[in-house]
Amino acid sequence: MPTRILLEGRPGAGKTTVVRRLAALLRARGVVGFTTAEIRQGAARVGFALESLESGRRAVLAHVDIPGPPRVGRYGVDLGVMERLALPPLRSAAARPVPGDLVLIDELGRMELACTGFQDTVRRLFAADIDIVATVHAKNDPFTDTLKRRADIELLQVTRANRDALPEDLAARLERP
Template sequence: MPTRILLEGRPGAGKTTVVRRLAALLRARRVVGFTTEEIRQGSTRAGFALEALEGGPRAVLAHVDFPGPPRVGRYGVDLGVMERLALPPLRAAAASPVPEELVLIDELGRMELACTEFQDTVRHLFESDIDIVATVHAKNDPFTDALKQRADTELIQVTRANRDALPTDLAARLERP
């Protein structure tokens, strides 16, 4: 049975850090997916960048200067970034699962979920025979709440207290000889 882990935490808890460190620790797994990162202008958060794993391309997903739609809070979201960078490797993984492959998604958040095709792809991934680790916001949302309630999905809280040990613990569980 495939492994399904959702890493839930509040903003700043260290979810992205856990995913990046986990990806770096895995040696026997091919990792596909993406991470997101804040864009700061001085001390102010101005947006978010999305970066494909394995040294893939990076682009601005959301920014205060983007007009939208959609808009999430004060950010306009460029759904084309999801379609160009995030979806192709995820769709390929869902279509042809490979045992040594692991899908890492950071994050199943409001900006990413504004892309309907991304939601469809995530549903396909959770129905496929592939291991998945994804970060998720702690807020209620019908899409993520349904994933959290799946019997085959483990929900792990990410906190400042456990974020440093989590990547090593998860790597030991997920690494295959």
């Protein structure tokens, strides 16, 4: 049975840090997915970038200067970034799961979920025989709440107290036998 872990935490708890360190620890395993990062101008957050774990390609996913739609808070979201960078490897993993591969998604958030193709792909991934670790906000959301209620999901809280130990703990559980 595949491993399904959702890492839940408040903004700033360290969810992205956990996923990045986990990806580095398990790189030889065949990691598919993406991470997100804040874009800052001085002390102000002005957007978010998405980075593909397979290719290392990076693009601006959301920014205060992108007009949208869609808009999430003060950010316009470029859904084309999801289509170009995030979805191709995820769709491939869902269609042809390779034993031992691992999908890492940072994150199942409002900006990413504004892309209906992403929602569909996530549903297919959770139906496939593949290990998945994804980050989610602690806030209620119909899409992520449905995932959190699944019987095959392990929901782990990420906090500043456990974020440093969590990547190695997860890597030990997810390493190939």
